[in-house]
Amino acid sequence: MAGAGTGVQDRAEEFEQLRPLLFSIAYRILGSVSEAEDAVQETWLRYETTTTRPDSLKSFLSTVVTRISIDVLRSARVRREEYVGDWLPEPLLSDPYEDPARAAELADSVSMAALLLLERLSPLERAVFVLREVFGFGYPEVAEAVGRTEAACRQLSARARKHMEEGRTRFDADREAREELAARFFAALREGKVEGLQELLSADVQLVGDGGGKAPQLARHVQGADKVARLMAGAFPPVFSIGTIVDAREINGQPGALFRDREGNVAVAVLLDIVDGEIAAIRSVINPDKLGHLAPLADVWAMKDEWNRTRRG
Structure with a gap:
């Protein structure tokens, strides 16, 4: 034995x-x-x-x-x-x-x-x-x-x-430059200025969201710098006003961030494709089935209700 x-x-x-x-x-x-x-x-x-x-x-x-x-x-x-x-x-x-x-x-x-x-x-x-x-x-x-x-x-x-x-997408190789651009992007989201976002985005940037029908999401698929910038500039300042935390991370080898509620629970993962010094794609995973391995999950429906109240206010 x-x-x-x-x-x-x-x-x-x-x-x-x-x-x-x-x-x-x-x-x-x-x-x-x-x-x-x-x-x-x-x-x-x-x-x-x-x-x-x-x-x-x-x-x-x-x-x-x-x-x-x-x-x-x-x-x-x-x-x-x-x-x-x-x-x-x-x-x-x-x-x-x-x-x-x-x-x-x-x-x-x-x-x-x-x-x-x-x-x-x-x-x-x-x-x-x-x-x-x-x-x-x-x-x-x-x-x-x-x-x-x-x-x-x-x-x-x-x-x-x-x-x-x-x-194949030819990503920018300079890691420091990618991280700096990502930091500028998340700062621009907080400010909610359309022009500040537009200057960071490629002309045909794609915004893709994956909620899987199980979570609220800003949009499923939007393309074009003007449309993406206006949508995000209008939506995100209230997101930060309810205590949302941006935890900058490298996700799947690319710049990104985990958006957390005020208790630190994960609500969404955001990943950026950076090509030729511009953001070519913004992908957000909000389906809770895909985030549970990262950390305890936020109540995104409660966050949405608070977000809506803030926007109306």
């Missing part, structure tokens, strides 16, 4: 070392923190009951979590087609997996823009792209993970890579 217990402990320790990688693979395939965590937990349960020792634990566990994620994604796609309004990935504050040799690929692939591009791929293309192009797995490992031949995986990878390159 002691030997068996030690074996379980050893397995658990080995698994924990690979957990960051497994989560990062699953999150990029699924675009969901909660579903990725479930996929990793299911991977552990399968590994715990495996009677044979794999030649490469990394390859074995990556295969298991990839296959689980593909199955989850296929069922999730039906739900996303019926989703109320625009669907956005669940915000991620920090990616637990680090690999200096692939830092650029890891950072690019976790942005909201990249995850939304990945949504357009088939589940197999998405999995192959994530394993091959993001994490640098060899084609034999990729083929084993998705249950296809190496030749088929090369074709899948080529199609996925072409699609991702065509739609």
Whole structure:
């Protein structure tokens, strides 16, 4: 019994070392923190009951979590087609997996823009792209993970890579400059001046909100600097007058902020795409189902009532 217990402990320790990688693979395939965590937990349960020792634990566990994620994604796609309004990935504050040799690929692939591009791929293309192009797995490992031949995986990878390159957003690389622009944006929101906001926005800026039909939201989808600036300038000063806190954060590798109520509970996550020194997209996730992993949740309906009273006043 002691030997068996030690074996379980050893397995658990080995698994924990690979957990960051497994989560990062699953999150990029699924675009969901909660579903990725479930996929990793299911991977552990399968590994715990495996009677044979794999030649490469990394390859074995990556295969298991990839296959689980593909199955989850296929069922999730039906739900996303019926989703109320625009669907956005669940915000991620920090990616637990680090690999200096692939830092650029890891950072690019976790942005909201990249995850939304990945949504357009088939589940197999998405999995192959994530394993091959993001994490640098060899084609034999990729083929084993998705249950296809190496030749088929090369074709899948080529199609996925072409699609991702065509739609890729070239974000500003200067982190300090991005953070400074984001700070100016949130300050302009507080002031509520249309001109102050307009000068920070690209001409075709997009404002996208994801409430999922479960939370009030400013707008689902608005495009154009003038429309976006006027909408936000009119709506946000009352938001701050009710004690809303802007907690500036890097979210999905891009500048953003968590908007919190006066008690510090999270109401919404806002992410900014900054391209050529301008804000090209503003994405807000307010669906409470997508924010629970970040912190205790605010009562956004109560906040809306207080906001309405302030505006009328």
